[in-house]
Amino acid sequence: MEYLQTNSGEQPLQQADQCSVSCSPGETVGEMVAKDIGKAAVFTKYGIDFCCGGKKTLRQVCYEKKLDHNQVMDDLRRSGQTLHVNNLPYHQWPLDFLAEYIVIVHHHYTRDKLPELTSYAAKVESKHAGKNPELTEIKALVIEIALELGAHLQKEENVLFPMITQLSKAAQANTAPPRLGLGIEHPVRRMILEHEQAGSLLQRIRELTHDLTPPEYACITWKVFYQTLAAFEADLHVHIHLENNILFPGALKLVNG
Numbered sequence: 001m002e003y004l005q006t007n008s009g010e011q012p013l014q015q016a017d018q019c020s021v022s023c024s025p026g027e028t029v030g031e032m033v034a035k036d037i038g039k040a041a042v043f044t045k046y047g048i049d050f051c052c053g054g055k056k057t058l059r060q061v062c063y064e065k066k067l068d069h070n071q072v073m074d075d076l077r078r079s080g081q082t083l084h085v086n087n088l089p090y091h092q093w094p095l096d097f098l099a100e101y102i103v104i105v106h107h108h109y110t111r112d113k114l115p116e117l118t119s120y121a122a123k124v125e126s127k128h129a130g131k132n133p134e135l136t137e138i139k140a141l142v143i144e145i146a147l148e149l150g151a152h153l154q155k156e157e158n159v160l161f162p163m164i165t166q167l168s169k170a171a172q173a174n175t176a177p178p179r180l181g182l183g184i185e186h187p188v189r190r191m192i193l194e195h196e197q198a199g200s201l202l203q204r205i206r207e208l209t210h211d212l213t214p215p216e217y218a219c220i221t222w223k224v225f226y227q228t229l230a231a232f233e234a235d236l237h238v239h240i241h242l243e244n245n246i247l248f249p250g251a252l253k254l255v256n257g
């Protein structure tokens, strides 16, 4: 499938002397990831939000989080030298294809993981909340995330994504954009707001768990719970990035020209 063609699967995407880690002053971390999804792993490692909070430059973020800018840049360069495949050209895809990809890959993953996380949270809380009372709040947060994201995915699949698909297909057929009731601006704003809410809930869990670090005496379920949560958060960052920084701006551009 031509949309899925990537850079060579066997060749590093960038060589050291060609490294194109952007240093342009106005470029935001969200834009950096939009150009090269390989940078997402580095930003995640440093707790840098490239999706909801992705409208800041790397310098701004490093300053706010007290991170060593040069060290982050070094890691970004290394990610460019070592990353193979999986760097899909999302920003070149037609928006209907991107929306479908998000549903198949990220919505399915989210729906798959939420019951698992809820179950781990309940199990760990029931056994260990006596010594670690924060586990009660963590369980409540996971339940809240599950409920909010469940409804969020439904809204995207039933309301916003079908509208984006219509817009995208009209653009590909070179026909006028379809009339879409009250338009897409409001649902886009709503979805971005819900992304921020989910991000805040996950951030609160990070605060309560020392960045998802289980205590030394943690049982296996506890460790698996935090590992699964970390993987879930990383996937959600990419998922929200694709929507906030590529899908939604692309759809608004189709409407507004």
Ligand SMILES: [Fe+2]
Pocket (backbone or CB within 6 Å): 102, 106, 107, 153, 156, 239, 243
């Ligand atoms: Fe989504």
Ligand SMILES: [Fe+2]
Pocket (backbone or CB within 6 Å): 152, 156, 191, 195, 240, 243
């Ligand atoms: Fe979303």
